[in-house]
Amino acid sequence: MEKLMIRGGHPLRGTVTISGAKNSAVALLPAALLAETEVRLDNLPRLSDVAVYAEILEELGGRVSWNQDSMVIDPSGLRSKAMPNGKVKLLRASYYLMGAMLGRFGEATIGLPGGCNFEPRPIDQHIKGFEALGATVTNDHGSIRIFAKELRGAKVYLDVASVGATINIMLAASRAKGSTIIENAAKEPEIIDVATLLNAMGARIKGAGTDTIRIEGVDAMHGCRHSIIPDRIQAATYMIAAAATRGDMLVDNVIPKHLEAVTAKLQELGVHVYEMDEAIRIVGQPTYEAVDVKALIYPGFATDMQSPMTSLLTQANGVSILTDYVYSNRFKHVPELVRMGANIRVEGRSAIIEGSKLNAAKVKAADLRAGAALVVAGLTVEDGITEVSGVEYIDRGYDYLVDNLRMLGADVWREAKS
Numbered sequence: 505m506e507k508l509m510i511r512g513g514h515p516l517r518g519t520v521t522i523s524g525a526k527n528s529a530v531a532l533l534p535a536a537l538l539a540e541t542e543v544r545l546d547n548l549p550r551l552s553d554v555a556v557y558a559e560i561l562e563e564l565g566g567r568v569s570w571n572q573d574s575m576v577i578d579p580s581g582l583r584s585k586a587m588p589n590g591k592v593k594l595l596r597a598s599y600y601l602m603g604a605m606l607g608r609f610g611e612a613t614i615g616l617p618g619g620c621n622f623e624p625r626p627i628d629q630h631i632k633g634f635e636a637l638g639a640t641v642t643n644d645h646g647s648i649r650i651f652a653k654e655l656r657g658a659k660v661y662l663d664v665a666s667v668g669a670t671i672n673i674m675l676a677a678s679r680a681k682g683s684t685i686i687e688n689a690a691k692e693p694e695i696i697d698v699a700t701l702l703n704a705m706g707a708r709i710k711g712a713g714t715d716t717i718r719i720e721g722v723d724a725m726h727g728c729r730h731s732i733i734p735d736r737i738q739a740a741t742y743m744i745a746a747a748a749t750r751g752d753m754l755v756d757n758v759i760p761k762h763l764e765a766v767t768a769k770l771q772e773l774g775v776h777v778y779e780m781d782e783a784i785r786i787v788g789q790p791t792y793e794a795v796d797v798k799a800l801i802y803p804g805f806a807t808d809m810q811s812p813m814t815s816l817l818t819q820a821n822g823v824s825i826l827t828d829y830v831y832s833n834r835f836k837h838v839p840e841l842v843r844m845g846a847n848i849r850v851e852g853r854s855a856i857i858e859g860s861k862l863n864a865a866k867v868k869a870a871d872l873r874a875g876a877a878l879v880v881a882g883l884t885v886e887d888g889i890t891e892v893s894g895v896e897y898i899d900r901g902y903d904y905l906v907d908n909l910r911m912l913g914a915d916v917w918r919e920a921k922s
């Protein structure tokens with residue numbers, strides 16, 4: 505186990521290039537199981553979640569070769585295999601194996617997912633979707649067993665606009681007989697990315713990115729080449745870090761439209777933000793004014809950005825209220841920020857943040873974005889060294905973090921945990 509050491513107080517200056525989106529990658533890899541020939545994914549991020557997924561595909565008989573930021577998945581040797589335990593427990597997005605294997609083999613047995621468990625994260629809407637398509641779903645001691653003699657298209661109305669359920673239903677329905685309609689579908693950009701890959705593989709999906717998605721099932725799917733969209737959460741984290749350190753950063757290889765909610769909120773704080781075609785420049789300012797933030801489904805301010813945003817709000821004058829309407833209790837970063845001198849209290853699903861100077865401390869990341877929040881906080885501290893443990897969570901979502909931060913002028917390094 506390692507920890508991240510941060511000697512803060514350096515404004516981040518320069519250019520950072522954002523990698524492909526984690527939340528796309530972990531859906532595109534299992535989607536490749538639906539093809540009968542090779543799928544090549546470009547702009548793939550070097551993340552631990554991606555590495556674990558590649559190993560899962562190999563365990564299922566797929567052949568995977570990973571070269572720089574491209575991966576070729578040869579699904580020709582794939583077989584149906586129960587995966588009740590093991591690697592599926594290491595990441596949240598292993599639930600996509602359910603939809604992909606159901607579509608490909610008519611059956612799947614997958615252990616309930618792991619990943620960041622900041623609060624209970626049910627998958628009832630995924631299951632409702634599979635059942636609507638004609639599958640029988642049982643929970644066998646923490647493993648979900650799904651079986652269908654024949655998948656038939658159906659209309660599914662999601663009770664909540666769930667990203668995972670929307671993608672899982674798209675995966676299975678791509679190989680069902682007839683048409684499926686998903687109503688109240690999630691609209692996140694990663695859903696469009698998955699639909700783009702599936703269509704390039706021969707699927708017939710329309711409406712991804714709106715709340716109604718129509719899928720005409722097809723009999724067979726084939727390989728293709730696909731480039732993954734940039735990671736908007738990673739990009740937002742760097743934008744927030746630039747603002748928090750009063751730096752001047754060009755965040756390159758982004759789709760600015762995906763970042764509108766964070767751009768608008770940074771401008772409201774007083775940060776200068778300049779949008780270009782594929783980049784955003786952030787110019788930090790000496791003082792910021794408190795703002796309220798509501799984390800919502802897309803195109804609202806993403807819940808995954810709220811923890812790093814909390815750290816930035818400690819740098820604003822006045823009291824900010826940050827409310828998470830997606831996850832009611834995603835505040836594991838708060839006690840650690842308080843350890844660093846932050847003045848924050850949690851009331852219900854809101855964090856009430858009063859601006860204050862932060863101090864160096866030994867803190868622990870309890871999940872991925874809590875880790876990102878602690879890194880942003882550590883970068884603002886002028887004296888002393890902040891030690892962030894739980895780096896394995898941060899590695900789920902930020903590749904080349906130390907290299908990138910050092911290139912931007914930060915004094916950060918990894919050390920073995922004593």
Ligand SMILES: CC(=O)N[C@H]1[C@@H](OP(=O)(O)OP(=O)(O)OC[C@H]2O[C@@H](n3ccc(=O)[nH]c3=O)[C@H](O)[C@@H]2O)O[C@H](CO)[C@@H](O)[C@@H]1O
Pocket residue numbers: 527530596597624625626627628629630631664665666667668669690807808830831
């Ligand atoms: C791998 C991946 O893409 N992860 C993202 C995905 O997670 P994930 O897809 O798991 O999140 P969902 O969009 O499904 O969850 C949104 C909300 O719906 C609820 N819900 C979800 C499914 C369900 O069957 N029943 C139910 O009640 C959840 O508890 C939550 O309150 O979207 C989240 C919300 O943007 C992000 O934080 C995660 O980074």
Ligand SMILES: C=C(OP(=O)(O)O)C(=O)O
Pocket residue numbers: 595596597619620621808872873901
């Ligand atoms: C919660 C996250 O990821 P996951 O759903 O994979 O745990 C995240 O990316 O912030």
